Amino acid sequence: xxxxxxxxxxxxxxxxxxxxxxxxxxxxxxxxxxxxxxxxxxxxxxxxxxxxxxxxxxxxxxxxxxxxxxxxxxxxxxxxxxxxxxxxxxxxxxxxxxxxxxxxxxxxxxxxxxxxxxxxxxxxxxxxxxxxxxxxxxxxxxxxxxxxxxxxxxxxxxxxxxxxxxxxxxxxxxxxxxxxxxxxxxxxxxxxxxxxxxxxxxxxxxxxxxxxxxxxxxxxxxxxxxxxxxxxxxxxxxxxxxxxxxxxxxx
Amino acid sequence: xxxxxxxxxxxxxxxxxxxxxxxxxxxxxxxxxxxxxxxxxxxxxxxxxxxxxxxxxxxxxxxxxxxxxxxxxxxxxxxxxxxxxxxxxxxxxxxxxxxxxxxxxxxxxxxxxxxxxxxxxxxxxxxxxxxxxxxxxxxxxxxxxxxxxxxxxxxxxxxxxxxxxxxxxxxxxxxxxxxxxxxxxxxxxxxxxxxxxxxxxxxxxxxxxxxxxxxxxxxxxxxxxxxxxxxxxxxxxxxxxxxxxxxxxxx
DNA sequence: ACCTGAACACCGTTCAAGT
DNA sequence: ACCTGAACACCGTTCAAGT
Numbered sequence: 001x002x003x004x005x006x007x008x009x010x011x012x013x014x015x016x017x018x019x020x021x022x023x024x025x026x027x028x029x030x031x032x033x034x035x036x037x038x039x040x041x042x043x044x045x046x047x048x049x050x051x052x053x054x055x056x057x058x059x060x061x062x063x064x065x066x067x068x069x070x071x072x073x074x075x076x077x078x079x080x081x082x083x084x085x086x087x088x089x090x091x092x093x094x095x096x097x098x099x100x101x102x103x104x105x106x107x108x109x110x111x112x113x114x115x116x117x118x119x120x121x122x123x124x125x126x127x128x129x130x131x132x133x134x135x136x137x138x139x140x141x142x143x144x145x146x147x148x149x150x151x152x153x154x155x156x157x158x159x160x161x162x163x164x165x166x167x168x169x170x171x172x173x174x175x176x177x178x179x180x181x182x183x184x185x186x187x188x189x190x191x192x193x194x195x196x197x198x199x200x201x202x203x204x205x206x207x208x209x210x211x212x213x214x215x216x217x218x219x220x221x222x223x224x225x226x227x228x229x230x231x232x233x234x235x236x237x238x239x240x241x242x243x244x245x246x247x248x249x250x251x
Numbered sequence: 252x253x254x255x256x257x258x259x260x261x262x263x264x265x266x267x268x269x270x271x272x273x274x275x276x277x278x279x280x281x282x283x284x285x286x287x288x289x290x291x292x293x294x295x296x297x298x299x300x301x302x303x304x305x306x307x308x309x310x311x312x313x314x315x316x317x318x319x320x321x322x323x324x325x326x327x328x329x330x331x332x333x334x335x336x337x338x339x340x341x342x343x344x345x346x347x348x349x350x351x352x353x354x355x356x357x358x359x360x361x362x363x364x365x366x367x368x369x370x371x372x373x374x375x376x377x378x379x380x381x382x383x384x385x386x387x388x389x390x391x392x393x394x395x396x397x398x399x400x401x402x403x404x405x406x407x408x409x410x411x412x413x414x415x416x417x418x419x420x421x422x423x424x425x426x427x428x429x430x431x432x433x434x435x436x437x438x439x440x441x442x443x444x445x446x447x448x449x450x451x452x453x454x455x456x457x458x459x460x461x462x463x464x465x466x467x468x469x470x471x472x473x474x475x476x477x478x479x480x481x482x483x484x485x486x487x488x489x490x491x492x493x494x495x496x497x498x499x500x501x502x
Numbered sequence: 503a504c505c506t507g508a509a510c511a512c513c514g515t516t517c518a519a520g521t
Numbered sequence: 522a523c524c525t526g527a528a529c530a531c532c533g534t535t536c537a538a539g540t
Contacts, residue, residue: 117368129436129439129464130464131443131448131451132447134448134464134465135447135448135449135450135451138450138451139450142450149457149477150477150481151454151457152458152461152477152478153478153480154481155458155462155463155478156477156478156482157416157478157481157482157485159419159464160415160419160420160463160478160482163415163419164414164418164419165411165412165415167415167418167419168410168411168414168415185380188380189380196382196383196386197383198386199389199390200385203402203403206399206400206402206403207403207406210403212407212411213380213381214385226401226404227403227404227406227408227411229404230401230404230407230408230493231407231408231412231486234408234486234488234489234493235482235485235486235489236489237485237488237489237492237493238487238489238492239485241485241488242485242488
């Protein structure tokens with residue numbers, strides 16, 4: 001998957017006879033790719049600078065020459081994962097475009113579920129600024145009828161919505177003592193007093209392991225497709241209604 | 252023998268002559284409270300079993316007798332913080348109730364912003380099951396007109412929406428080198444090519460530090476009130492529309 | 503310029519031992 | 522029952538040194 005190793009372009013210097021040349025066993029791209037592979041395979045918990053170094057057969061401290069620190073490395077991993085987010089196919093309506101954006105985001109997280117919580121923490125607060133994406137969102141929202149302060153609010157709604165559902169859908173489940181934990185959740189559910197909670201009791205088969213709080217697996221094993229689809233539609237329909245409110249109130 | 256431990260408050264038990272009684276300097280509640288205080292004050296990064304132990308003037312390993320492990324302790328902290336979430340004032344309409352729920356959740360996070368990302372990771376996937384809350388959500392959604400599989404989807408929409416926006420609004424900003432990072436974001440924004448990104452350029456004052464991706468402070472310092480309000484309204488209006496769709500399509 | 507290597511101040515957790 | 526205490530296998534990061 002060629003991540004663009006633009007940095008190690010090595011111009012030959014014919015004039016100068018070198019007895020020794022830099023080892024160059026490492027590059028920032030290699031490190032970031034290795035880190036992502038580690039996270040994808042073993043989860044975010046087992047990510048560490050030292051493990052990345054081990055994976056690259058290098059001393060831990062060598063990492064620090066290429067990336068600032070642990071958090072900056074995670075930021076770079078994030079940027080790599082989200083690289084293709086802004087590559088939007090064009091859509092006829094702003095509604096279609098936003099829906100496609102949400103779906104595209106979710107597909108990315110599906111491929112790299114272990115970075116989901118990273119994104120919750122970093123992307124939306126963060127600095128790997130993809131101006132093209134932001135510009136397009138604003139364009140589509142203007143198209144929808146938003147302007148001024150309402151445009152900024154709508155922008156935050158779109159970004160919050162894009163990451164909001166999916167982040168939690170793919171939130172990690174406790175370590176991997178899944179068996180023990182699964183039986184805990186099940187016991188909790190089994191101990192349910194169906195007189196006090198008749199609706200939960202009635203819908204238990206549909207809820208068990210398929211609804212937030214009542215599940216022991218995350219989106220990797222049990223995708224919440226219906227919930228995601230309704231969430232997306234609800235938000236779009238809601239923005240539509242609010243945009244029209246604005247238009248009306250201006251007349 | 253009676254070991255003279257200064258700490259052991261010693262209730263006299265007249266009926267039973269004890270030669271020795273348990274020290275009881277610790278309790279699970281004390282540990283959870285101490286952990287929350289630590290997180291509130293110093294952030295989630297500086298939370299550790301060892302620091303909690305230090306705060307309680309106790310050996311790190313003493314913690315393990317009361318709580319299973321680090322993650323279970325964090326789960327308990329979460330349960331403590333969210334204790335009051337289900338204590339809902341009654342509302343006339345299901346729309347009002349959901350709006351109040353979202354607001355109540357956000358107020359809780361406002362008070363304990365450093366646990367926001369914890370919740371993203373744990374609550375929605377997790378086992379501190381508050382059946383009363385779940386039952387009420389289902390009740391209100393039935394009231395809204397949802398039933399069957401659509402009810403489960405709507406439930407997931409509500410829970411995902413409740414945590415989705417706020418989690419990211421209060422997502423932590425990188426460590427606390429805020430000064431350096433702030434200037435980084437600003438430099439990125441300053442380097443913006445306003446011909447390619449005219450809308451960003453035009454709305455820059457309204458966006459800078461007030462919009463996801465383009466901010467260097469989180470909801471603690473810069474609450475996204477307008478975004479949150481619009482997000483909530485959009486989701487409610489959207490659910491309303493979808494519920495009516497269902498009713499219509501059944502006729 | 504790029505990496506090795508030692509060192510420091512931390513972690514979570516287990517296990518044995520005390521009382 | 523509840524805590525001490527030592528021990529183990531980890532961390533992130535700094536700094537000096539090699540080449």
